[in-house]
Amino acid sequence: MPSFAASLLDILFPPTCVLCGAAGVNGRDLCAGCAADLPDNRHACLRCAAPFADAMPAGMLCGRCQRFPPPFTRCLAAFRYESAVPSLVVGAKFSGRLNLARLLGQCLGAAVNERGLTLPEALIPVPLHPDRLRERGYNQALEIARVLGHELGIAVDAKTCARILATPPQTGLTGRARRRNLRGAFALTRPAHWKHVAIVDDVMTTGTTVAELTQVLIKAGVGQVEVWAVARTS
């Protein structure tokens, strides 16, 4: 049952679709029509969530994961990074539109619920370097993780991992250069006492960033690391 404060907020500020301005449904800033048009990523690699073509059978690993299994056990991405999704993600990241981060967290929470996964003990948002955090004022991955943690009842741990290198953007780099670019980018600031965590990010492209962070967590003794992303590029 929604709390009194939440229902009062809904009366004062009724949920409004961020894409078309119609009334939102399920307490989200998204209408039913626009929600149905978002490209879900259910048909994807079980391990890295790379989107599959329609002809590909379900329940498979992509060729890359068969040859080079990533360190994380599984990745779930709610959407493909196409149609209206890039504008929502970019708005949440750069325009300070925290209502978009909330909406993306709600959508990712719904995708997790729908798949009936065993939930992790903690959510670890991909940390931003302090310089980047100062520029932007907030970490969109943390904002998404906060909403998710609230929706699913999971602790959010934004203190154990830190980004200690301000790496240049990954865009345009080859796989090997991406890995080199990120080596040593993350470190633990205190012992990780979790057995099972999910790393939370907005967009997963090649997965190099989350793989690097996974390695750090595994080295620290975390047994199972999975990745939850709002969107996955193909």
Ligand SMILES: [Zn+2]
């Ligand atoms: Zn709409």
Ligand SMILES: [Zn+2]
């Ligand atoms: Zn894969």
